[in-house]
Amino acid sequence: MLPEQYAVNIPTVPGSREPVEFAIKLPGDGGNTVYLPIDSKFPLDAYDELAQAAEAGDAGRVDAALKAYRLRLRAFAKTIRDKYVAPPSTTDFAIMFLTTEAMYAEAVKLGLVDELQRDFKISITGPTTMGALLNSLQMGFRTLAIQKQSSEVWRVLGAAKVEFEKFSEVLESARNRLRQADEDLDKLVGTRTRVITQKLRSVERLQDEEAKDLIGD
Secondary structure, eight states, X not given: OOGGGEEEEEEOSTTOOOEEEEEEEEEOGGGOEEEEEEEEEOOHHHHHHHHHHHHHTOHHXXXXXXXXXXXXXXXXXXHHHHHHOOTTTBOSOEEEEESSHHHHHHHHHTTHHHHHHHHHOEEEEOHHHHHHHHHHHHHHHHHHHHHHTHHHHHHHHHHHHXXXXXXXXXXXXXXXXXXXXXXXHHHHHHXXXXXXXXXXXXXXXXXXXXXXXXXXX
C-alpha cells in the first residue's frame, strides 16, 4: 500500500493517547478519513502450552490449554475494541493480526473467527488472510480513484459521442453526394449512350442507302 493510505502508531479514538500499531485510511463522508485499526498479537505462551499439551497426549491439559487460548484471544479482542474502535472516526470493527499461521489456524479450529466478530466486531487474520485483506483494500482504493475521476471520464466519453455524431453526419452527407453522383453518372451514361447509338444507327442507314445507290447504278 502507498504511505498515504495508512498510518503507523496513531491514536484512532479522539482524545485518546492509546496508539494502534497500524491503521488503514479509508474515505469517509465529506472527505474525512475513517481509520480501520489493525493490532498484532502474539500469544506465544498460551500457544506453546497448547502445543506441548497436544504433543504430550494429555487430554486434560489440552482442554485447559484450549480454554486459556480462547480466553486470551477474547481478552485481546475486547482490548482492541475498547482502545481503538470509535465510529465515525473509525470503522465499527477492527483487525486482530495473529503473527503466525499456526496461531491463526488454532483460532479457526476453536471457532473464534465468528465468535470474536459476533461478540466484539473484531476480525482475526493470519499472514495469508492479512495479505488477501490488503489486496482487497488496494482494489478498493483503485475503484475509488476511478470514481473520483468519473466526471472526467464521462466528459471525455461525451466529447467522443459528439465527435462520432459529427462524423456520422459527414459520412452520411458524403454517402448522399456519392449516391447523387452515381445517379448523375447513370443518367449521363444513359443519355450519351442513347445519343451515340442513334448516331451510329444514322451512319448505318446512310451506308445502306449508299450501297443501294451503288447497286442500282
